[in-house]
Amino acid sequence: MFQKDTLVKIVGEKNVTDESSTLDTYSKDLSFVNTLRPDFVIKPKNANEIAQLVKLANETKTPLVPVSSGAQHFRGDTVPGSGGAVVLDLSGMKKIMRTDRYHRVAMCEPGVTFEELIPAVEKEGIRLNLPLLPRKSKSVVGSLLEREPVTMPTYQWDISDPLACLGLIVGTGEEFRTGQAAGPGTIEEQWEAGAVQKAPYGPGSTCWHRLFQGAQGTMGIATWASIRCEILPTLEEPFLVGSPYVERLFELSHWLIRLRLVNECFILNNTNLAAIMAKNWPCDYQAIKHALPPWILFYNLAGYEYYPEERVSYRKKNIQSLTQKIAVESTKALAGISAGELLQKVHRPSEEPYWKLRYKGASHDIFFLSIADKLPGLLDAMNIEANKASYPASDIGVYIQPGVQGSSYHCEFNIFYDPQSPSEINQVSQLSTAATLSLMDKGAFFSRPYGKSTDAIMNRDAATVTALTKVKNIFDPNNILNPGKLCF
């Protein structure tokens, strides 16, 4: 257990709190994990302070829970999983260390949000490969560590993209850097030599960053990340494709990505597109939802430095022959929804309130990876489970994001509920548990397990759990980093 005066010596008095109301805010989130109040919330300012805190936690066997994003939290990974925990709130670590057009890379600390980094990189002529409308307070580093899907699958060569390198304090309190950033030399010495922490490989033959992504802070605490960026287009032309047949949109997205014709490319159902686009609630929401076809594919063409109009023009022509074959139609607007307006939203974090909270005040997300042939069956399985739980299936938002240049799909169900209603909370919680099991039975791969279903997911792959435990014992032998999460 930590002593307050020891903590004050490390981070300063104003950065340590044990005030009840503050602790309460870190004790729960919108997931269904148990509420558990931490003993302290600490706001370290730099890697050195984090290293000292981790070493102290090892001496006192104190659980540490790293948090980078601001509220609201959704997945239970930042709620303490064991008693006597101390939250390390990194949201104050706000440095943007690099925005570099020539090397197409940015670098920032964990407290930097999408709202802050997007304009900073755009000023240099580059852009982030963004997740779909992240909340304004979402940490960029947090999103990368969580392997969140990104909206431009053509530029996602590897599932770890766009993460380049990581600066870490691992569970032993030692500093470790991944990829090109590992060394030789300090980061500043590397900059002086012209090196920019871009390559994710190594050091050595191990790709270390993979061990820290998806770990929910259980292996190490990131003190910065570098991010692969793409060039800001000089011309963009977005389109919507509506259809009652989601399989046709899978087919179209496959070819758009396979032929590398588009940048942003994803599929929403009418519920989610309405939730994103509605201005006046609730009347707009219902009107848009009912006017839209059940499924909508969004894609965006871009031109860059050389002959942008010609680039967009030939791509439009090539796409037209695809849509004709698949019997769908690309349009600039659908049921009053403009592709251009959606594009503007997709380039930014969500406006407040966060789009997933607009309908009922809360959303529980079930998400997994799968392949094209299995997705229709998985969509059906979710509808069956919703019906069993008496939750209106048409109220479930669906977001399908092709990933890794078309080799997989992220499928996400957004189940909206009233967080003030115990009966709705109970209903959605039970639906989530049942649906997760049913989806797993039908081949859904829950690559990023969170919350109450984590055990059920991890238990299906005992060999991986055994191997991960070996890795955990190396980087965090005393299990002080976010104990109770994943399989640790």
Added chain:
Amino acid sequence: MFLSPEVYKKFEDIVGEENICGDLAIMPSYHSGQIGAVVLPKDTEQVQAIVKLCNRLNIQFTVMSTGFIRAAMPQGCIYLDMRRMNKIIEINEKDMYAVVEPYVTSAELQAELMKRGLNCSIKGSGAQCTAIIRGHGHMDLSTGGDDRNQLGMEWVTPAGDVLKLGALGSTHEWFCGDGPGPSLRGVISGRGSGDALAEGGVITKAAMKLYHWPGPAAFELEGQSPNYNLKEIPPNFMVRYYSFPSVPQMYEAELKIGESEIMFALMGFNVAMLSANISPNMEMELEVIEKLNKEVQGPGFYVIVAANSPEEFEYDQKVLDKIISDTGGKSLAMVEDPKVGALVLIHGVRISVSIRETFRLRPVGGKAYGFQIMGQRDVNIKWIDEAANRKKELIKKGLGADDGGVYFGWSVENSHLGKTEIFFDPSPHPESLDAIIDWQQTTARKALEDHLNPPTHLPLSVVGPEVSNYHIWSKKLDEAFNPNGTTVVLPSLMG
């Protein structure tokens, strides 16, 4: 026979008498060392049984699929020859991945893929090598490289456990090798630099990411080896070689080509390397080099445009012309000849342009001195350029083979990343070898001292402390997964 009859029989019980050999007359065909026995497993279960038996008997093992060069091995070790595991298990066209066993070569896989309008990354080691090798190749600009094409994998750990990475572990699907939770993928799929867990175990199946192929279902050839060639360059394909007044101008062009996303392949070969691929024999190769040297203005690269439509082809050409013009590039007339361009195309896509240029000048199994560095291309060019200048000084003194002091490289993933390489072969001078080893050490130390990259050719105890102490973490991983130290050298499927 280095194994006792009793021990030999235990391995024979796993694979059958037809699939094990301890004959001292046969062993040298596998390796010059004193191998205990060569065993040929047919599936994962047999691999696992062999590895478990090795652990139980405290016998070391090593693995080879399509390779032909192996570092030193301890006396009496078991050598797993993977040639019976040669099946293409699945080609998933919709999700663009293929699942293969370790003895499937890139050439075999690519032939099947092209029939389906798909392609895979072929490594510089050649299309005759296993399709699941980790490394870089000549289509990296559009297909990526290294471990970034690997998806689900099945791994028999050095202790004999079977680990199915990613989706495979719980869903029997191969499309993802990462999770649940942290990804173990990067830890196991090593390149064999002697420092990681990657040294351990056997990869028994792997899924590889695929890419669109806009060309024909098969290349139609004419002529007899070695004078064979494509009948014609397919529609919407173009091959060119451009030379530039300087390295910075060449790299500027390379970067712009990557950024504009117009190119299927770009390879920074010098004229000697180009000549190796367009000449059927050594005599002609030397003549061509002489001719090309008169025409080029400096460093250069070849490009392959492979467009999906006539409109795209027209656009790609127009952008390429603009970039070449802006950067002072000059097209090599010889490669504009469709017959010569076709040779570059077939070697660049189906074979690997490294094969002739490597083995014509260097004996098989001969040691290559030099560096192959992945990562940030501009910073590595700067470092290798300095090494090339030191190389030229030694060449002037007759202390190394005279290749003009060249180095080469190429961009990866639309020029986000890159690979840069330099080699230096000894001359007949009696002090040549010592001079080259000294050059190698100097170059490696410069990388460390100038904070450029973690170099090869220096001891891990020197490099590791400068690079986040990764050698210590690697050792811990190795101890955790390879507790009995049974795996020898590198895994499995290199080469």
